[in-house]
Amino acid sequence: MGGESTTRTAPRSGGTGRGPAGGKAGQRLSGLIVALGLVLFLGGFAWAAVVYRPYTVPTSSMAPTIGMGARVLAQRVDGGEVRRGDVVVFHDRTWVQNAPVIKRVVAVGGDTVSCCKQGKLTVNGKQIDEPYLKGRAAEAGGFPAVEVPRGRLFLLGDERQGSLDSTAHLTDAAEGTVSRDAVSARVDAVVWPVNGMLERPTGFEALGALSPPGPLRTMLLMIVSGAVLVLGGAAYGPVANLLGGSRARTRTEPAGAR
Numbered sequence: 001m002g003g004e005s006t007t008r009t010a011p012r013s014g015g016t017g018r019g020p021a022g023g024k025a026g027q028r029l030s031g032l033i034v035a036l037g038l039v040l041f042l043g044g045f046a047w048a049a050v051v052y053r054p055y056t057v058p059t060s061s062m063a064p065t066i067g068m069g070a071r072v073l074a075q076r077v078d079g080g081e082v083r084r085g086d087v088v089v090f091h092d093r094t095w096v097q098n099a100p101v102i103k104r105v106v107a108v109g110g111d112t113v114s115c116c117k118q119g120k121l122t123v124n125g126k127q128i129d130e131p132y133l134k135g136r137a138a139e140a141g142g143f144p145a146v147e148v149p150r151g152r153l154f155l156l157g158d159e160r161q162g163s164l165d166s167t168a169h170l171t172d173a174a175e176g177t178v179s180r181d182a183v184s185a186r187v188d189a190v191v192w193p194v195n196g197m198l199e200r201p202t203g204f205e206a207l208g209a210l211s212p213p214g215p216l217r218t219m220l221l222m223i224v225s226g227a228v229l230v231l232g233g234a235a236y237g238p239v240a241n242l243l244g245g246s247r248a249r250t251r252t253e254p255a256g257a258r
Contacts, residue, residue: 037225040225041226041230044222044226052076056071062087064136066187070193071191072187074188077186082183083204084207085201086104086211088186089101089183113148114142120138140160186211
């Protein structure tokens with residue numbers, strides 16, 4: 001049978017396999033990546049659930065910043081943390097019975113606020129630029145100077161033409177002001193429709209420090225990073241097997257004449 005020729009399959013790596021998914025070290029690394037990803041992903045959601053509360057805005061009083069029916073995320077804060085320019089959630093029965101109200105703080109205890117001077121809101125004699133109004137009037141008809149008592153806030157809606165805000169309660173005993181203790185949260189972002197983080201109220205910086213941004217961006221980074229790590233770690237095994245199989249293709253060699 002001198003004319004015959006046969007083939008032999010060469011042994012893989014000297015007859016010993018490297019194991020599934022690229023070896024034990026690769027599997028351990030994959031498991032660690034998935035575990036880290038789960039910690040980040042679930043930790044981000046858990047942190048957000050503790051720090052933030054969702055609200056639906058029922059009116060257009062905060063337009064154009066927040067439209068009617070929008071869903072917002074508000075960071076739970078103590079009233080003592082509130083600063084000028086913040087959009088806050090509060091409860092005051094003299095305003096609305098058994099429902100939260102969302103307005104913008106334009107003056108705090110000790111401030112004197114009035115409108116309008118050259119078409120702008122005035123706080124402590126300083127004219128405030130309010131770019132979040134998007135060119136709308138700072139106030140429909142103006143209001144006289146109000147000295148805000150200590151521990152209280154003066155609030156306006158960004159839709160100044162029809163918002164039932166502090167200007168609608170000027171004849172009340174508190175002259176339209178609200179106690180700091182009534183505040184339960186500070187709005188950080190509009191999540192539906194997806195408008196993102198609220199614009200920083202930089203016009204109030206000349207009067208004092210603004211509130212620092214909430215941790216929402218950090219939470220989102222944790223959630224996204226965790227998801228990427230989980231998917232990447234879970235994909236390691238199939239990818240390693242695929243690459244290992246392509247490297248270990250069956251090699252043939254002539255057996256020689258017999």
